[in-house]
Amino acid sequence: MSGPVRLQEILEDLALFPERDGKIEALISYGQEYQHPSPELVPRTPEHKVPGCESEVFVSSTPNPDGTLTFHYAVDNPQGISAMALGAILKSGLSGAPLEEVLKVSDEVIYDIFGRELSMGKSLGLTGIVKMTKHEAEKWLRRR
Amino acid sequence: MSNLATAESRRAEYLVSTLWVAENLDNPNIRFVESNEDPLLYSAGHIPGAAEIDWTRDLNDPLIRDYLDREHFDALCRRNGISQETLIVFYGDKNNWWATYAMWVFQLFGHTNCKIMDGGRLKWQRDGLPLVREKPTFEPSAYESGDRDDDTHRAYRDQVLEHVKHHGKMIDVRSPEEFNGTRLHMEAYPNEGALRGGHIPGAKSIPWARAVNPEDGTFKSTEELMTLYGGEADVNPEDDIIVYCRIGERSSHTWFVLHYLLGYPKVRNYDGSWTEWGNSVGVPIEK
Numbered sequence: 147m148s149g150p151v152r153l154q155e156i157l158e159d160l161a162l163f164p165e166r167d168g169k170i171e172a173l174i175s176y177g178q179e180y181q182h183p184s185p186e187l188v189p190r191t192p193e194h195k196v197p198g199c200e201s202e203v204f205v206s207s208t209p210n211p212d213g214t215l216t217f218h219y220a221v222d223n224p225q226g227i228s229a230m231a232l233g234a235i236l237k238s239g240l241s242g243a244p245l246e247e248v249l250k251v252s253d254e255v256i257y258d259i260f261g262r263e264l265s266m267g268k269s270l271g272l273t274g275i276v277k278m279t280k281h282e283a284e285k286w287l288r289r290r
Numbered sequence: 291m292s293n294l295a296t297a298e299s300r301r302a303e304y305l306v307s308t309l310w311v312a313e314n315l316d317n318p319n320i321r322f323v324e325s326n327e328d329p330l331l332y333s334a335g336h337i338p339g340a341a342e343i344d345w346t347r348d349l350n351d352p353l354i355r356d357y358l359d360r361e362h363f364d365a366l367c368r369r370n371g372i373s374q375e376t377l378i379v380f381y382g383d384k385n386n387w388w389a390t391y392a393m394w395v396f397q398l399f400g401h402t403n404c405k406i407m408d409g410g411r412l413k414w415q416r417d418g419l420p421l422v423r424e425k426p427t428f429e430p431s432a433y434e435s436g437d438r439d440d441d442t443h444r445a446y447r448d449q450v451l452e453h454v455k456h457h458g459k460m461i462d463v464r465s466p467e468e469f470n471g472t473r474l475h476m477e478a479y480p481n482e483g484a485l486r487g488g489h490i491p492g493a494k495s496i497p498w499a500r501a502v503n504p505e506d507g508t509f510k511s512t513e514e515l516m517t518l519y520g521g522e523a524d525v526n527p528e529d530d531i532i533v534y535c536r537i538g539e540r541s542s543h544t545w546f547v548l549h550y551l552l553g554y555p556k557v558r559n560y561d562g563s564w565t566e567w568g569n570s571v572g573v574p575i576e577k
Contacts, residue, residue, distance in 0.1 A: 166347075174333055174334050225331065225415070226328075227330045227331060228329065228330050260329065261329075263347060265327045265345075267327065268327055
């Protein structure tokens with residue numbers, strides 16, 4: 147895929163685990179890296195809420211001096227470990243990347259991360275987090 | 291014994307509490323089985339000694355739209371140390387939706403010695419009970435099931451068509467918007483869409499989650515369930531009942547409530563559900 151270098155590196159690291167169990171452990175590690183942001187950083191408003199995500203995820207961003215963004219993910223469901231893992235991956239992989247590169251990320255990157263064995267509901271929720279991240283990037287690009 | 295008392299006794303037979311599970315963790319005749327939608331949850335922490343049965347990897351045929359066959363079911367049980375005599379207690383995320391689905395598949399192979407942990411993972415965690423990451427290993431069993439029985443608990447499209455012709459009882463467990471055809475898919479499940487919206491003629495709309503207390507994922511009281519299904523859905527123990535949703539998982543939850551908690555003897559799950567019916571040529575649809 148094309149897109150931000152850091153995200154590409156994370157995907158390459160995950161691809162080193164051909165077995166399901168190894169990949170799951172790696173994803174759980176990302177989930178454990180997830181840090182719940184303060185409510186001030188991620189407003190719980192409809193415009194920040196990921197539609198269709200049962201884990202109650204909210205996405206926001208703050209601008210960096212170089213014109214890039216730092217992305218923030220609030221996962222309010224304590225059982226939403228996949229959402230937490232994805233939030234940690236996107237925060238690390240997309241924060242600080244050129245916004246044009248963020249927009250190039252495919253919604254289907256979730257299958258590169260989690261594999262194809264996702265239920266349809268889980269797929270939609272996780273895809274929604276990626277879409278919302280790109281929406282944040284698009285909003286800032288339009289303001290330029 | 292009154293209907294309520296009979297149903298209460300069945301409830302005690304097929305539902306166990308989180309406390310009961312905590313007290314029986316070391317019982318060698320019981321296998322606790324976690325079945326989730328979220329693929330990371332089990333590995334991130336599960337009930338000590340519990341096995342995982344994954345709905346896509348373990349229960350579905352990877353090629354055709356069907357469940358696993360006898361050979362693969364036996365292999366699944368053997369590697370999880372499950373014998374024909376083992377009591378299986380299923381639990382999972384999403385109000386035990388996937389746990390009841392797994393239990394339904396086990397019924398197809400005649401393994402009826404099963405229970406559900408009331409409240410699933412949500413209740414276990416809310417009760418402050420321990421989760422561990424260590425995955426258990428099991429002494430392989432010599433499980434040998436019979437042929438898969440697709441008649442008792444499962445309904446196929448042509449059987450549903452006959453059921454419609456004879457004005458049989460049916461419950462549609464999808465959302466009201468799916469039932470009335472204003473939405474072609476469940477809000478969070480766009481890939482399970484269909485070309486036509488509406489419901490199977492004669493079906494009553496009782497969304498599956500109405501059987502659950504949302505605050506802790508436990509099943510509603512027997513009296514509440516009897517009112518919901520016997521009253522609002524107008525289904526009775528003597529009825530031949532078919533339940534359906536979009537792909538047969540949500541309806542397995544209602545199948546469990548009707549067949550096991552309320553004791554209705556003839557309840558079948560139409561797993562083809564709306565993804566088959568709403569895409570089939572020439573079948574009747576109501577809005």
